[in-house]
Amino acid sequence: MADNRQVAPGSDLAKPLDEAAIREFSSKVRGELIRPRDDGYDEARTVFYGGFDRRPELIVRVKDATDISHVIALARESGLELAVRSGGHSVAGHSTTDGGVVLDLSEMKNLELDVEGHTAWAQTGLTAGEYTAAAAAHGLATGCGDTGSVGIGGITLGGGVGYLVRKHGLTIDDLISAEIVTADGELLRVDSESHPDLFWAIRGGGGNFGVATRFQFRLHEVDEIVGGMLILPATPEVIASFVAEAEAAPEELSTIANVMVAPPMPFVPAEVHGQLIIMAMVVYAGEVDEGERVVAPLRALAEPIVDMLKPMPYPEIYPPEEDDFHPTAVARTMFIDTIDRDVSQSILEHLRASDAPMRVAQIRVLGGAMARVPAEATAFAHRSSRIMMNVAAFYESTEERAAREAWVSHFAAALRQGEGGAYVGFLGEEGEERVREAYPESIWDRLAEIKRRYDPTNLFRLNQNIPPAIEQ
Numbered sequence: 001m002a003d004n005r006q007v008a009p010g011s012d013l014a015k016p017l018d019e020a021a022i023r024e025f026s027s028k029v030r031g032e033l034i035r036p037r038d039d040g041y042d043e044a045r046t047v048f049y050g051g052f053d054r055r056p057e058l059i060v061r062v063k064d065a066t067d068i069s070h071v072i073a074l075a076r077e078s079g080l081e082l083a084v085r086s087g088g089h090s091v092a093g094h095s096t097t098d099g100g101v102v103l104d105l106s107e108m109k110n111l112e113l114d115v116e117g118h119t120a121w122a123q124t125g126l127t128a129g130e131y132t133a134a135a136a137a138h139g140l141a142t143g144c145g146d147t148g149s150v151g152i153g154g155i156t157l158g159g160g161v162g163y164l165v166r167k168h169g170l171t172i173d174d175l176i177s178a179e180i181v182t183a184d185g186e187l188l189r190v191d192s193e194s195h196p197d198l199f200w201a202i203r204g205g206g207g208n209f210g211v212a213t214r215f216q217f218r219l220h221e222v223d224e225i226v227g228g229m230l231i232l233p234a235t236p237e238v239i240a241s242f243v244a245e246a247e248a249a250p251e252e253l254s255t256i257a258n259v260m261v262a263p264p265m266p267f268v269p270a271e272v273h274g275q276l277i278i279m280a281m282v283v284y285a286g287e288v289d290e291g292e293r294v295v296a297p298l299r300a301l302a303e304p305i306v307d308m309l310k311p312m313p314y315p316e317i318y319p320p321e322e323d324d325f326h327p328t329a330v331a332r333t334m335f336i337d338t339i340d341r342d343v344s345q346s347i348l349e350h351l352r353a354s355d356a357p358m359r360v361a362q363i364r365v366l367g368g369a370m371a372r373v374p375a376e377a378t379a380f381a382h383r384s385s386r387i388m389m390n391v392a393a394f395y396e397s398t399e400e401r402a403a404r405e406a407w408v409s410h411f412a413a414a415l416r417q418g419e420g421g422a423y424v425g426f427l428g429e430e431g432e433e434r435v436r437e438a439y440p441e442s443i444w445d446r447l448a449e450i451k452r453r454y455d456p457t458n459l460f461r462l463n464q465n466i467p468p469a470i471e472q
């Protein structure tokens with residue numbers, strides 16, 4: 001770099017990298033550099049969600065913590081915006097940037113499993129699916145969410161709500177330690193003994209505090225599960241009863257119920273296409289015989305339209321994915337307490353009122369192990385929330401977006417109960433007020449103070465941002 005000054009993030013002094021700066025930088029890093037003129041640039045700049053057609057100045061596929069340190073220095077000294085990417089599934093498009101630098105962790109996929117000790121060190125370029133498959137080869141698992149292609153980097157830093165949430169808690173509840181490169185380029189090992197403040201903050205505080213290179217997770221014995229997809233007709237009674245059964249069930253059972261328009265998929269009978277259904281994904285992580293008994297009341301709620309519940313190896317719950325699927329969607333996340341018959345009726349009315357080809361109200365019943373962790377133990381504090389609710393409408397053209405946004409806002413407002421709250425992992429680009437909804441005030445203040453200590457210039461700002469507290 002020609003100029004070693006520290007440039008305030010976002011300042012007008014930020015400038016494109018010149019050839020000399022790039023040459024000097026490339027002599028220091030082991031990872032591949034990809035620039036706008038390079039082959040593979042378009043693929044390398046693509047993230048999961050469509051609609052983020054951004055053109056980074058530089059993408060660096062880092063190989064190790066030293067590379068990460070160099071990328072951080074480059075961003076700090078140039079003032080260019082820094083996007084940190086693990087699996088690229090940011091709902092807000094935060095893992096890409098126009099004119100900035102992308103720190104791409106996708107080649108850091110090392111995994112060290114301690115099968116005897118039931119722990120694993122996982123580099124953050126691994127996806128949830130890759131991690132789950134490797135651990136499952138030994139009958140072990142850490143809960144990671146519902147989609148295999150999501151990166152363990154982003155999901156862990158947000159909290160991680162998945163198919164083992166009621167049995168084993170959030171992904172962060174199995175986080176034993178982490179390695180983080182902070183804004184000054186230093187690699188820190190963080191756990192309950194070493195930098196406990198930072199360890200607390202990264203369990204729900206997102207990418208605000210540094211770049212996580214690897215995580216040490218606890219693993220649980222999860223071998224054969226009873227689960228899969230169950231499709232039921234969506235009536236107010238069936239929705240409310242499904243939620244009641246899911247809440248009353250033993251905590252081995254976690255469910256994700258999508259109330260949606262039946263898609264024209266081959267396994268859905270043609271006469272149901274276009275009708276409102278509950279497409280539920282179900283996991284019972286315990287003895288198979290008991291699992292069959294526990295899922296029976298769900299099957300009995302109505303004549304199932306599709307019943308694929310069966311004993312299966314745990315990783316089969318992650319369906320195969322298409323590489324070139326890049327949906328565009330508007331979504332809103334919240335926590336609510338109750339889904340009774342009236343709320344269910346309102347869900348159905350709102351879904352009927354939209355003509356978006358794909359629209360959904362997703363219901364995740366919480367509780368169990370997740371709720372036993374004290375609210376102040378991690379930056380994710382919604383421990384007593386009973387239900388996570390996400391509503392979304394997909395769209396194909398930008399002209400449609402405003403209508404989809406209006407519908408989603410209206411729907412979310414109608415569902416709101418009490419304080420609301422938000423899960424940071426599902427937040428879009430919704431503004432500071434919504435980021436604050438992800439954290440109770442005392443948690444927010446504590447996060448801002450930790451941010452001030454570890455990232456005083458807000459270098460890591462392309463995220464659900466918690467600005468550094470102002471020094472008193």
Ligand SMILES: Cc1cc2nc3c(=O)[nH]c(=O)nc-3n(C[C@H](O)[C@H](O)[C@H](O)COP(=O)(O)OP(=O)(O)OC[C@H]3O[C@@H](n4cnc5c(N)ncnc54)[C@H](O)[C@@H]3O)c2cc1C
Pocket residue numbers: 048083084085086087088089090091094095105124144145146147149150151152153154155156157158159160161162206207208210211212213425426462463464
């Ligand atoms: C289809 C889909 C399904 C989902 N399902 C679930 C689910 O079941 N449960 C759930 O809890 N969440 C779920 N999510 C939300 C998901 O956890 C977040 O979007 C998460 O941030 C994605 O992680 P990523 O690494 O793939 O994303 P990226 O876009 O790579 O990262 C997102 C942000 O996280 C931060 N970040 C990522 N990696 C690092 C790192 N190594 N160090 C520092 N900061 C980092 C950065 O700020 C980055 O902008 C889902 C998202 C999608 C799109």
